[in-house]
Amino acid sequence: MGKPKEIRLKNELSQLRRLSAFVSEKSTDFNLDQKLCLRLNLALEEAVTNVIMYAYPEGMEPKRITVRMEKMDDKLVITLIDAGMAFDPTAKEQPDLAQPANDRPIGGLGIHLIREIMTEVSYCRRRDRNRLTLIKDLH
Amino acid sequence: MKIKIEPGEETLIYLSGQLDTLTAIDFEKEIHKILNTDTKAVVLDGAEWTYVSSAGLRLLLTLQKGMTVKKGSFRLRRINADIMDIFNITGFSSILTIE
Numbered sequence: 001m002g003k004p005k006e007i008r009l010k011n012e013l014s015q016l017r018r019l020s021a022f023v024s025e026k027s028t029d030f031n032l033d034q035k036l037c038l039r040l041n042l043a044l045e046e047a048v049t050n051v052i053m054y055a056y057p058e059g060m061e062p063k064r065i066t067v068r069m070e071k072m073d074d075k076l077v078i079t080l081i082d083a084g085m086a087f088d089p090t091a092k093e094q095p096d097l098a099q100p101a102n103d104r105p106i107g108g109l110g111i112h113l114i115r116e117i118m119t120e121v122s123y124c125r126r127r128d129r130n131r132l133t134l135i136k137d138l139h
Numbered sequence: 140m141k142i143k144i145e146p147g148e149e150t151l152i153y154l155s156g157q158l159d160t161l162t163a164i165d166f167e168k169e170i171h172k173i174l175n176t177d178t179k180a181v182v183l184d185g186a187e188w189t190y191v192s193s194a195g196l197r198l199l200l201t202l203q204k205g206m207t208v209k210k211g212s213f214r215l216r217r218i219n220a221d222i223m224d225i226f227n228i229t230g231f232s233s234i235l236t237i238e
Binding site: 041042 | 159161190192194197228230233
């Protein structure tokens with residue numbers, strides 16, 4: 001039997017520690033280098049934090065977030081599934097990186113980091129679930 | 140993560156470990172304390188600092204903006220390659236003063 005390829009996280013920030021341990025473990029399984037492991041950890045921290053902070057408005061009972069990490073040929077495919085309100089992070093506008101510090105809005109960087117790190121980012125809403133797919137070419 | 144602050148005319152911040160969503164909460168408190176003093180210069184030493192996420196970047200921007208309002212300065216030194224990589228992809232390398 002293979003090692004588990006997914007982890008289910010409670011909708012709590014303290015779960016980010018479990019997430020990071022999972023990313024390190026899978027990176028070792030897939031023989032990814034330290035630099036990529038760090039970048040993947042960052043992309044996933046950003047994506048999962050977004051869900052934990054914004055997917056469940058007051059009055060809505062939070063459910064678990066599933067993070068799946070698989071290697072398919074020379075691609076790494078990461079899927080995040082949550083049952084929060086519909087939200088498409090890929091629809092967000094790119095921040096203006098050339099803006100000087102005083103004009104830069106505080107925030108909006110998470111999705112930008114995910115896009116920079118991954119090769120492909122896609123979103124779909126299916127059966128009342130948000131599904132964010134992050135793909136990284138490994139060659 | 141560990142945060143060590145050496146106050147003075149030039150305030151030194153030594154960060155070690157990870158500045159992520161969880162540890163950013165402690166760092167934010169320290170930043171507000173520093174911005175409430177009359178220090179004119181803040182230097183962040185990153186020799187032992189290994190990771191930053193957007194929660195940490197947000198705080199660096201808060202510190203940068205706060206020091207500009209105070210007509211002071213904010214500099215970073217001894218930043219490692221992994222963190223520089225993140226500064227480069229977010230454009231932070233051009234808005235922060237990195238020695």
